Amino acid sequence: MALRAVSRIIRRFARNSSGGFSVVAAVAMPALASAAMLAVDLSKVYQQQSVLQSAADSAAIAGASELRVANADSRRVAAVSLNYVASKIGASLSPTQPDSSAVTTAQQPSAGGPAAPQTSTALLVSRNGDLTNVTSVFDGVGATVAIKLRQDVATVMARYVAPSLTEVEATSTARMMGAAPLCMISLEETTSQALWLQAGSRVTANGCAVYSNSSSSSGLVVDATSSVTATKVCSVTTPASRVNSTPAPVACPALRPDPLGYRTALAASCPLNLPPLVIQGSASVMLPPGLYCGGITIKDNAVVTLTGTSGLPGGIYVMGGDLQVKNKAVLKMLDTNAGAAFYFTGQKSRFVFDDETQVALSAPRTGELAGFLFFEDPGRATSGDAPLNFEIKSKKVTQLLGTIYLKNGILRMDLDAKGAGAIADQSAFTVVVARKVQLKDGPNLVLNSNYAGTSVPVPQGVGPTGGVIALSK
Template sequence: MSSRTLIKGQSGLTHHSWISHKSQRGQLAVITGLAAMPLAMIVAITVEMAALTAERGRMQSAVDAAALAGARQASLSVASASVTNYAVSFASQQVVDLAPRMRISFTATQSVNNTVQVNGTANRDSFFGNLVPPGGFTIRVSATADALNQQPLCVLGLRDRNKQSSIWVSGSGQIQASNCLVHANGTIRSTELGRVTAGAISARVRAFGTGFSPSVNTGAMIIQNPFQGRQIIAKSECQKEQGEDEVTYAGTSNVTLPAGVHTQRVSVADQAKLTLGRGDHFFCDGLEIKDEGSLRGEDVALLFERGSLIAEDEAMLDLTGRTTGAWAGFLIAADFSNQSDMVISSPNVNKLLGAIYLSNANLNIDTAGMVAEDSRWSVVIAQNVNLSGNSRLVINSNYAGSGVPVPVGAGNNTGPQQSGARLRQ
């Protein structure tokens, strides 16, 4: 009996021993739980701080990119307010995915020498209801970029509708503007063998095609019309009724047309030669040069109330813009109400020295030759600039010594703008 009792005692637990063992296990669980709490906090803090470091990196990258983008835009002859707004918007787009968990704000400033600084602040919740640290985590970042390499504005497509091209080069057409800026307020497009070569190329919306050198800076800001407000002031004379609809110079005639208001449409045909006298020429109903006719003029401005300039067939043009007066620097300009396109389809349009300004009309070039290659400088600002066929528009930028001043807002007369940017270390 005692033997069985001894064996039973060796092979099992007494009631007292079982309770003691259970108590020990419970104490161990409590101790383990208490030990796990700081470990979990350490893990949570480590994860949170790693996320905070990554977010700080994202914020810094955002202001770096925005400062560079702003400095590039500052170089493209745009107003300071537009540059800073663009930089702020650009930075915000870089961290849009962080916005749901952070309160983010950016500011930007532009100095007189086109240095752009972008500052960013982000606030996010911290531990224990923002008690540690008080008010949550705050990230502050800053970046400064300088604009580089002067790029005068020489071709501007004003049309700013998203789905329409401001500049379109098709066929084998080319724009050659090697030392200046070609900018589209909408889309710039090259199709077939069309090419655009420039010191810098930018577009607000998109670039279609591959014929661009250098590559297009897309997402750029709108460049405001630098000649906004320019008006043709011969309206009253142009509204007078005339007995003739057109005056034509034909055959082999050689005529000099004095500056002033030309109320009838002017046509030059056959082998006639028309020379424009020095001064401002107001055309009430357009000017057409065709066949083998020629048009020459120095120190002239061709101002179109209605109609436009058309050069076709084998017509020859040799024109130099105004050197003085209200229209100094301009060669061709159309009233805002004038939607008549300027058309060049002749291969003999050699010199167009000065600014061509079609505020609400297009420049259409479709020829087998070069256009404006003999000009020391040219500036084209139009709703649309369209090249097709084998045409080649040559935009030179030899502003010094031309005798024709560059109008304020174009060419090299846009202040200390530059293109390209570098981030300060």
């Protein structure tokens, strides 16, 4: 607007045909030029204010996201935040650590002990020479990261006329909300029955949170005969009917992206239409990790012991077909140190634990799928294929120690009126992240959260490192 006003004045002088125009113009032009330069300066200041605010918001969110990491501290949070600021304002900085040529104030936490908010400061030099002071405040108790940016904008006229206008500040604070460990998440975002309990079913989440990501008013359904007990029950949309849960569901923002979405497919593939490995009768078999492209069927009282990481680092069983346990068969680990990860790939591979079977499994402690017990190829979620049902029909599935990640799968537990039974209750912890979770006819899925009680790791983004990041101001 200032530039248009200056332009109108100049045009008015130009149309003036009186003899005094030259004199007036000679007197007025310096003032008009100064006004034009001031207008340009102010426009630059306002534009830089917007840039700094965007940088502060991004840096605060990035820093708060680091609170999901169990060993996050002020130095790590400050380094991550500083990288985001540098990328937004065009300053040169190492992608992982502050560049000593760009940072003139050492990042040191303030005194006061680990419980007190920790402050770090740095000075960034952008490629055009602008100096930006960056202050980050990490409050581990309040689960917040505050970012303050201050920059003196290089101007031509404004620095003389109004020096205070050239100093731009932007502040932003992000908080990790719902800091209770995330132990169950249904990823479905739009349709009904994303998290569905009926006919005497239960989810008992000891010390952790249960989350329905569906925007459908019927996304979270728990009938009067069923129940959910957790530290926190979240639903993106208020349920259309009463949900029998303790505590009552609260509105939470959608978890986007998928908290485990950073995990990618393994470099493993299988030929199609291979026959399964069948283990049956009274056989007792030790099964090492490897490619099982036709799947594995265990039946008729057979006992299969997985050597897992006791036999091969990583302990990964790649499944190109179903893992089926039925007819009173047993599937277990070799010993307390063994761990196995089942990777389901191809168009159709899933697990089915049938009635009266016994299953006790634990995830590997090392390797590419450390901490994961069941991992579905994430490419299925983008392939357009219909979701597969991963089924537990036995009340003798006592241990599922680790994380179950079925990005496009439906975890179904149905005891088919055979009487109530606990599932996974003997696990130190169990985390479930699936497209949908549906329970029927008596199962009680027990999600313990004794993360310190085992050396099996919890993947970043769930369990104690889960939480929703939001700007609080």
